[in-house]
Amino acid sequence: MFSYRGVFFITFVLLFCKSSSKLAPDYIKPCPGLKSECLKKNIQETIPYFVKGIPSLGINSTDPLFGEPVELDLPGGLKIKFSDGVIKGFRKCIVEHVKYEGLEAQLNLRCGLSLKGKYKASGRVLIFAINGDGDARIKSPNVSFSCKIKFEDRTREGVIYREIKDYKTTYSYDDKVSFQFTNLFKGSPELSATVLTFINENWKQVLDEFGKPITDKIVEIVFDIIKKFFQVIPRDELYVS
Numbered sequence: 001m002f003s004y005r006g007v008f009f010i011t012f013v014l015l016f017c018k019s020s021s022k023l024a025p026d027y028i029k030p031c032p033g034l035k036s037e038c039l040k041k042n043i044q045e046t047i048p049y050f051v052k053g054i055p056s057l058g059i060n061s062t063d064p065l066f067g068e069p070v071e072l073d074l075p076g077g078l079k080i081k082f083s084d085g086v087i088k089g090f091r092k093c094i095v096e097h098v099k100y101e102g103l104e105a106q107l108n109l110r111c112g113l114s115l116k117g118k119y120k121a122s123g124r125v126l127i128f129a130i131n132g133d134g135d136a137r138i139k140s141p142n143v144s145f146s147c148k149i150k151f152e153d154r155t156r157e158g159v160i161y162r163e164i165k166d167y168k169t170t171y172s173y174d175d176k177v178s179f180q181f182t183n184l185f186k187g188s189p190e191l192s193a194t195v196l197t198f199i200n201e202n203w204k205q206v207l208d209e210f211g212k213p214i215t216d217k218i219v220e221i222v223f224d225i226i227k228k229f230f231q232v233i234p235r236d237e238l239y240v241s
């Protein structure tokens with residue numbers, strides 16, 4: 001026999017299960033028919049929330065974006081190791097263009113980003129052989145990203161997920177990028193300052209040489225987080241016809 005209390009409990013469980021069956025946060029608003037105008041507006045409005053991450057679903061924050069320590073072997077034999085890396089600014093990215101057709105999406109973003117961390121580096125930068133160990137800051141106030149994303153449907157335990165299968169990103173730095181590195185030459189502040197000035201005066205050339213591997217790494221970290229989102233949120237919560 002059901003007691004009054006038992007009925008209450010069952011009602012509670014049913015209500016709880018119903019409300020928790022939806023995984024997507026309330027700020028995720030699907031766009032009927034994936035119309036570009038709607039996607040542009042909704043993605044723009046979602047960014048400031050999404051960048052905070054969704055810890056309950058294992059989705060990391062993208063602003064601030066915390067990078068694991070990375071070691072990069074850059075052109076010209078420059079070895080650089082970044083740690084305690086933090087990137088800020090993704091929450092203010094402007095959505096310039098979105099198109100979603102079939103299983104392919106095109107997303108263009110314009111962002112102002114700043115990177116902070118510790119670095120160790122040895123090797124050649126332009127004409128200088130550096131041997132540094134200190135703090136690094138890079139500011140890229142106006143970088144545009146163009147992302148082509150391919151999706152595929154995967155079913156797990158009877159639930160369909162539309163996951164990211166593949167992506168390609170190109171980018172351009174549309175305003176001057178500035179570098180602030182301390183201690184580029186261990187123990188020689190004057191030489192360090194001179195070389196830093198030189199690096200900043202030749203920022204375009206520095207980016208031509210080193211921009212790609214560094215930016216690719218950042219894009220990869222961000223996409224790993226976005227991929228996770230599409231792996232845990234069922235397709236039906238994101239797409240409506």
Ligand SMILES: *[C@@H]1O[C@H](CO)[C@@H](O)[C@H](O)[C@H]1NC(C)=O
Pocket residue numbers: 142174175
């Ligand atoms: C960024 O660069 C683009 C292309 O040069 C320019 O149109 C735009 O005004 C710049 N944005 C900012 C915020 O400076």
Ligand SMILES: *[C@@H]1O[C@H](CO)[C@@H](O)[C@H](O)[C@H]1NC(C)=O
Pocket residue numbers: 060066068221224225228
């Ligand atoms: C989330 O962050 C943790 C800790 O930094 C890291 O180990 C993990 O790989 C990240 N997950 C994704 C999907 O980026």
